[in-house]
Amino acid sequence: MFEEASEVFDNMFKSSFPLTLTFIVFLPAVLILVSPLPADAAHEFTVYRMQQYDLQGQNYGSRNAILNTEARTMEAEVLSRRCVMMRLADFSYEKYQKALRQSAGAVVIILPKNMSTMPQDIVQQFMELEPELLATETIVPVYFALEDDELLSIYSQTQASSSSQGSSSAAEVLLHSATANGFQMVTSGAQSKAVSDWAITSLEGRLGGVGGEDLPTIVVVAHYDSFGVAPWLSYGADSNGSGVAMLLELARLFSRLYSHKRTHAGYNLLFFLSGGGKFNYQGTKRWLEDNLDHTESSLLQDNVAFVLCLDTLGNGDNLYLHVSKPPKEGSPQHTLLKELQTVAADQYPEVKFSMVHKKINLADDTLAWEHERFGIRRLPAFTLSHLESHRSATRNSIMDMRSVSSSLDGAGEATAGPHVDLKKLSRNTKLIAEALARVIYNLTEKGTNGDLEIFTEQMQVQEEQLASLVDWLTTQPRAAQLVDKDSAVVSTLEYYLGRYLKDVKRHFVRADKRDPEFVFYDQLKQTMNAYRVKPAIFDLLLALCIAAYLGLVYLAVQNFGFLYGILRRVTAPRVKQH
Template identity: 30%
Template sequence: MLLDFFDDIAETFRSCNGLAILMVIPLVLLASPGYASQSFPVFRLQGFESGSNKNGSFGAAIAAEATTHIRLAHRKCFLMRMEETNAARLKDVVRMYPLAIVIILPDAEATLQLSEEQQQNWLEVESMLLEGEYPIPIYFALQSETVMQVLSDLKEITSTDSGSSAAKALVNAIFGNGFQIVASSPAPAQIPVTKFANIMASLINTRKNVELDSLMIVAHYDAFSPSADLSKEVDASGTGPACLLSLAKTLSGLYGSPENQPSLNVNFLLSAAGKVNFLGSNHYLQNNEQASKKMRLVLALDSLNGLEADSDTLYFHRKTAKSTSNAQLQDLLRFQQILEQTATDAGLKFEVVFRRPNADQWFQWEHERYSGYRAATISGHSNPYHPMRKSLLDNGQKINSRKLITKMEVVQKAVLQYLYNVSQVLHEEDQKNYYQQYQGLVSEEEVETLMHYVATQPHSSQYLGKGHPYVRSLYRSLSRYGKLAAIHEFSLDFSPSSAGAASVRKEDVVFYDQKQAIAFAYKVKPAVFDLFLSVAIAAYVGLVYLSVLSVPMLHSYLQSKLLFPQQSSPKQKAK
């Protein structure tokens, strides 16, 4: 019976089915258990060309093991939170040559909890991201329960990788779990034709038949920050249009009555591509040459809220004048004096900032697009280069509504006094009464509603053609108050097949498409585990193979012992 049993075993292992069973056993015993994947949206860092320079991220797909430890970042996907990020740490990560970087952003309300140091660190990181060229994909992920769970598990796994001893670290590196991050996205492609849309309206003096000079009110409405799909910039791209729309509403009531119409026309321009060298204003000037000659004064409105430290300061940016006798300068100086007085009456600080345009034709304030001494920018920022003007932190949470409305009321009062040539020579009590009649012109509810809308609608420069919902919404708002409202679309065409393709100039920006992707996080064994598993399986199969080969030898040995027992020795026989 025993020999028959061994015969059956040998016959089984001679067949393919037996060997297959032995092959599957180690896979079942050693393979890591399966885990369901977790997914979350990610947003790629902007990619663009400025002249001959490439900036931003030009990678897309991710398929790499994740880590939160810098020394383990080589050829992995590195995850980090905004709160923990600074320029030095980002440089250290990049030096490790990771396959991808994912930065987790807090929600809008959580940004209020960031310390001053954390905010400054992040602004430096944003500048570094926009000014450098990165061949790897760099993504932003919004903080969510799923993302934070993945990050928490990953940090726990990473902490075990650096065990208390080399042996423990080696064991953890082989048998510990890890996360594989996978995001499928096509490689960034250059946008051959970028469309922009100017939104215009006018208020015309109908009492006089002659063509009058005009006051030009302009504000750009587009945003530009490290992520195109997250660009909102409530202060940088929202407060200027809000003030312009409020002015249009107030002035439309005055121009509606012929007896109240001032002796100037007013043109409103919500300009496109403000973050692309103010191409919207440039297009307006090129296509409205006659109207540009009639501009007596140009006022650009930009980032009226400003920094928290400057929330009670109004800055007046204009070109340096060598002589005050210039005819164009007189109107600007008169408005400057009016604005300074009204700001002082409202309890605001007022400061004039002189600046010459850059020689490289890259403008920092919109009034620089308008030649001569007839233009100025009213802003809450003293420095055009402040990184907050292109930051994801400009999400509306730090808008001081009361201060913003006060600034808007000051601008409205100054414009009305300029249009109607109201004397500033008033007694103190008269000044107080005169200012009070302008209070309430700006609707706090309307301003807050518009700020909320801006904060919920990404509106990066390259997306805002005339059909974009954000553009249509602004057009409907302006058309309610201004006459001859229109949307004028223009484009930059860099497609090689286009007969009229534009050549890329130093001041032009060529955008690359920005695709939102879905990242999947799989909990898996580390890559070194696969190597260990392969060696273990090979050793196991080798042992099984040798064992199968030794079955006939074992069979023969047992057969000889059981069927042919040893005969008694001669001494035993003699006894």
């Protein structure tokens, strides 16, 4: 029986070898070659690109937006042309610079959605690093992503793969390279380009005084835009959501006073919400030019008592009055200084009020505070803030959220870190309102005590109103590149001003096309795909295995008789010897 089967099998290979070989040998090989490898999209997620802008001819941020390269972590020995992934907990400026020095193809920094999970020292360290990340332009695309379970799984697998590359055994590295899964990180957007004809919008409204035509004017200013290392993650709760909320509450309070004849004061009040504050106060600069250089009728051309700028007032028990020139005794600005001291001492003894004098340094690339824009035009101005220095990291950070435990796309509560304390914001609003009222109504000259309160009962500061304003301002990023003249932010602010003030107007500033002071770029938010792929060494080893398989099959067919003989001897029953 074995002999007959052998002859049949041998004749089959000899007579129809090409057809048989096709189905038995080449067909499995073809199936292996054409079968799809694990290269489907493993995960799709949103990424937020680092700032890219030009300011006064200087380039800042990441100059590239296209990403299509394999993922690695900092544990890998070779980072060249790789997408380097880092978690915020492991991030440092030294690691970031190492990736750039090794010509990394891109950098993706993974941020936790809930910042309360991060130690406060890590949050503070990152806030202080943000200006350094933007200080020098880089051609490497730098993105930020909010972590989720799938993204963390991708990071863990990539980290394990990157760590194995440091093995001492070349064989282990080769084997791991052949068996491990990698991830190809690809962005779906196009290359970034300059946004032409972008308009920064500012808003003004006024309350007219009574008692004559040449009335002194008090100007209250706050810039509404936010800033951070990534525009789409910049919510600016304290800087300067708190200042905007305070300005709107002051407008509400004084509009009620000015609506009654008995309390209609002899001062004009001008409220100004400026755009582009984080870009060297571009909105304020153009507004001053329009009012002082290109118009015949403007409250700024008349008697300006002083300009009060509100910046970062939502926390702390310190209150600083930043000035470029100390006010002269007897001047309205000196009167406000004294009234702030008096109200703080008599009504809010926990508040430590002081004045900080800093001259305007025109050699710096950017101005320190908004009042310096007015000081350059010789208008008496100062800034109120709970920050002692303009270099505070809170003013330009994506960590400046409603509260430190807030997710980067939601709200929450917290007790530490950069956040807005509504009770302290309400207290600071009332303190400033009381001091302003005492100046406007000359209460000091009338011999009133510092403990006299004007805004009480039905006229008191509404903490609920402040809370709703801060909550609304921090539900959306307000970076200047994202807030155009038709945005909901501008429309809503205009609506609020229109409820309390008269002659509400918009002012626009566009960059000069020949010599632009600022240039913004697009592609700041994109979709990234992480594709699961095998490394290139896997294709090489697979090809070698297929070639070896085909070679063995060919040798087996050519020497079938020999192999069959060996098989017969092995399987033949043994004959018992007597």
